[in-house]
Amino acid sequence: xxxxxxxxxxxxxxxxxxxxxxxxxxxxxxxxxxxxxxxxxxxxxxxxxxxxxxxxxxxxxxxxxxxxxxxxxxxxxxxxxxxxxxxxxxxxxxxxxxxxxxxxxxxxxxxxxxxxxxxxxxxxxxxxxxxxxxxxxxxxxxxxxxxxxxxxxxxxxxxxxxxxxxxxxxxxxxxxxxxxxxxxxxxxxxxxxxxxxxxxxxxxxxxxxxxxxxxxxxxxxxxxxxxxxxxxxxxxxxxxxxxxxxxxxxxxxxxxxxxxxxxxxxxxxxxxxxxxxxxxxxxxxxxxxxxxxxxxxxxxxxxxxxxxxxxxxxxxxxxxxxxxxxxxxxxxxx
Amino acid sequence: xxxxxxxxxxxxxxxxxxxxxxxxxxxxxxxxxxxxxxxxxxxxxxxxxxxxxxxxxxxxxxxxxxxxxxxxxxxxxxxxxxxxxxxxxxxxxxxxxxxxxxxxxxxxxxxxxxxxxxxxxxxxxxxxxxxxxxxxxxxxxxxxxxxxxxxxxxxxxxxxxxxxxxxxxxxxxxxxxxxxxxxxxxxxxxxxxxxxxxxxxxxxxxxxxxxxxxxxxxxxxxxxxxxxxxxxxxxxxxxxxxxxxxxxxxxxxxxxxxxxxxxxxxxxxxxxxxxxxxxxxx
Numbered sequence: 001x002x003x004x005x006x007x008x009x010x011x012x013x014x015x016x017x018x019x020x021x022x023x024x025x026x027x028x029x030x031x032x033x034x035x036x037x038x039x040x041x042x043x044x045x046x047x048x049x050x051x052x053x054x055x056x057x058x059x060x061x062x063x064x065x066x067x068x069x070x071x072x073x074x075x076x077x078x079x080x081x082x083x084x085x086x087x088x089x090x091x092x093x094x095x096x097x098x099x100x101x102x103x104x105x106x107x108x109x110x111x112x113x114x115x116x117x118x119x120x121x122x123x124x125x126x127x128x129x130x131x132x133x134x135x136x137x138x139x140x141x142x143x144x145x146x147x148x149x150x151x152x153x154x155x156x157x158x159x160x161x162x163x164x165x166x167x168x169x170x171x172x173x174x175x176x177x178x179x180x181x182x183x184x185x186x187x188x189x190x191x192x193x194x195x196x197x198x199x200x201x202x203x204x205x206x207x208x209x210x211x212x213x214x215x216x217x218x219x220x221x222x223x224x225x226x227x228x229x230x231x232x233x234x235x236x237x238x239x240x241x242x243x244x245x246x247x248x249x250x251x252x253x254x255x256x257x258x259x260x261x262x263x264x265x266x267x268x269x270x271x272x273x274x275x276x277x278x279x280x281x282x283x284x285x286x287x288x289x290x291x292x293x294x295x296x297x298x299x300x301x302x303x304x305x306x307x308x309x310x311x312x313x314x315x316x317x318x319x320x321x322x323x324x325x326x327x328x329x330x331x332x333x334x
Numbered sequence: 335x336x337x338x339x340x341x342x343x344x345x346x347x348x349x350x351x352x353x354x355x356x357x358x359x360x361x362x363x364x365x366x367x368x369x370x371x372x373x374x375x376x377x378x379x380x381x382x383x384x385x386x387x388x389x390x391x392x393x394x395x396x397x398x399x400x401x402x403x404x405x406x407x408x409x410x411x412x413x414x415x416x417x418x419x420x421x422x423x424x425x426x427x428x429x430x431x432x433x434x435x436x437x438x439x440x441x442x443x444x445x446x447x448x449x450x451x452x453x454x455x456x457x458x459x460x461x462x463x464x465x466x467x468x469x470x471x472x473x474x475x476x477x478x479x480x481x482x483x484x485x486x487x488x489x490x491x492x493x494x495x496x497x498x499x500x501x502x503x504x505x506x507x508x509x510x511x512x513x514x515x516x517x518x519x520x521x522x523x524x525x526x527x528x529x530x531x532x533x534x535x536x537x538x539x540x541x542x543x544x545x546x547x548x549x550x551x552x553x554x555x556x557x558x559x560x561x562x563x564x565x566x567x568x569x570x571x572x573x574x575x576x577x578x579x580x581x582x583x584x585x586x587x588x589x590x591x592x593x594x595x596x597x598x599x600x601x602x603x604x605x606x607x608x609x610x611x612x613x614x615x616x
Contacts, residue, residue, distance in 0.1 A: 072422045072425075119605055122608070123604060123605075123608045125421070125422075126360075126366050126421070126425070126564060127560060127564070127604055127608050127609075129366070129422070129425065130366070130556055130557075130560045130600070130604075131560075131600070131601060131604050133553070133556065134557065134597040134600050134601055135597070135601065137553060137597060138594055138597040138598070138601075141593045141594055141597070142594070145590070145593065258553070262368075262429050265426065265429075266426060266429070266430070269423070269426055298437075298440070298441065299437055299441070300437075301433040301434070301436055301437045302433060302434045302436075302437035302438065304430070304433055305429075305430035305431060305432070305433030305434040305437070306430070306434060307430075308426060308427065308429070308430035308433075309427050309430045309431070309434075312416075312419075312423050312426065312427055312430075313415075313416075313427075316419060316420075316423060
């Protein structure tokens with residue numbers, strides 16, 4: 001377990017020297033994202049990129065749990081689905097103002113994950129994987145069987161209100177707008193995760209991951225920090241689910257399914273779950289691969305499976321791990 | 335009521351056949367085999383091809399032998415070469431194998447639902463407690479009891495069974511005692527996957543065949559393994575019977591909650607005892 005989540009170097013105290021470059025990179029990334037609709041003329045490409053960013057957010061949320069807590073989840077889709085379903089169902093029923101529904105769709109999964117995290121963080125290894133699998137499938141079964149909630153297996157389309165947060169909400173279903181929104185959220189999320197990992201809370205969570213008993217002995221609370229990591233990770237998944245549901249105007253039980261949790265985990269591991277950027281890069285690589293493999297769509301699951309097997313055998317640290325090792329070698333022998 | 339209890343035992347028996355394979359593989363290799371459901375499915379399709387041509391029993395035999403061979407390959411090529419890796423990485427690889435096997439079956443046999451014939455010998459019903467009951471279901475109960483009995487005797491009374499029990503408790507200490515865990519695990523993983531092939535064929539006439547038929551029963555088997563305790567054979571047996579009854583009685587008396595009950599039970603038990611009923615490992 002620990003090998004997957006081991007940090008090679010303990011992160012130093014956060015100071016301007018460290019956060020400065022991060023902020024600069026984030027600003028450049030945001031600017032590039034904002035320019036994307038002008039740089040990329042094809043609507044189709046933008047639409048594909050949007051979907052890739054949703055995947056990247058979900059993969060990042062699974063990867064963050066591995067990185068910070070050393071826990072592998074096979075049920076992250078629970079929070080992805082919950083974000084989408086809470087928004088879709090509340091809107092379709094007209095139970096509350098759209099802005100409030102939006103915030104509820106983010107707060108509810110976060111809160112549930114925090115409460116679950118208080119208990120789940122104590123359970124390690126395979127039992128943890130099975131437990132998260134069970135929670136995810138329990139949500140899936142509810143969405144699948146409860147026809148009155150959102151038409152069960154068929155899934156449900158819903159209409160966005162004309163305005164949300166004072167903006168024309170039809171813009172959110174336009175790829176050239178959504179791609180910028182989703183990209184900006186992804187960049188800010190990655191920046192936030194990097195800052196969290198360097199923060200006191202993040203360091204304590206990492207200490208608990210490495211050895212909960214020692215962390216307790218030196219006087220740290222070992223319950224709350226890991227639970228906060230669960231909450232943050234669920235918030236990211238919920239954002240991804242909420243954005244996808246908004247963009248498509250559609251929710252379906254597949255949003256909760258364990259195969260989605262599994263593929264997010266695969267993307268995270270292939271990208272490199274030991275790195276904050278790894279899962280997002282893994283998701284984007286898979287998306288590009290899927291585009292190339294379009295003609296062989298029938299074989300797509302087998303392609304994913306084979307890539308996973310090969311990558312794990314050849315580069316257990318993932319794509320980012322491989323890049324990092326290559327870069328270090330180049331610097332050593334100029 | 336008797337009939338309903340018997341139906342619960344039928345499903346419990348099938349779950350046992352899969353779960354005990356998972357326990358065998360976990361015991362030796364510390365890997366939760368996500369591909370187990372896909373092997374069950376593949377075994378079922380292989381048996382189906384022969385059964386549809388009229389050779390039901392030959393189909394059973396070929397499926398068991400083929401799955402045993404697949405298991406040995408799996409052990410040598412994947413589990414052995416990855417034993418130094420993180421276990422979760424190996425678990426993910428079995429997830430990748432699941433995707434590959436599903437695609438292979440979809441491409442070979444198609445996505446359509448297929449129905450498996452019942453062998454002539456076991457066609458028909460008998461009357462139990464005043465109601466008709468299919469002979470084939472009694473056959474399933476008999477097969478799972480035979481396997482359970484045979485396995486228990488093998489583990490209890492043979493030298494190899496002793497080694498397997500030792501390795502299931504702690505593979506590292508066992509190999510330090512001079513036992514070749516790699517050779518042992520070749521047999522054990524092969525046996526586990528052969529049981530997946532056996533249950534695939536036996537379950538075939540009860541289910542409809544589809545490339546995703548293994549997923550549902552796999553998750554139920556995971557629940558059985560976790561509730562029974564990872565690495566515990568007796569635990570798997572009793573947990574399988576329990577989940578079989580819950581599955582069946584739940585569908586009758588609490589239909590709205592039936593599919594949730596095993597999950598809730600598992601979550602409750604793991605929070606109460608992270609090692610399951612009879613397990614000593616997490």
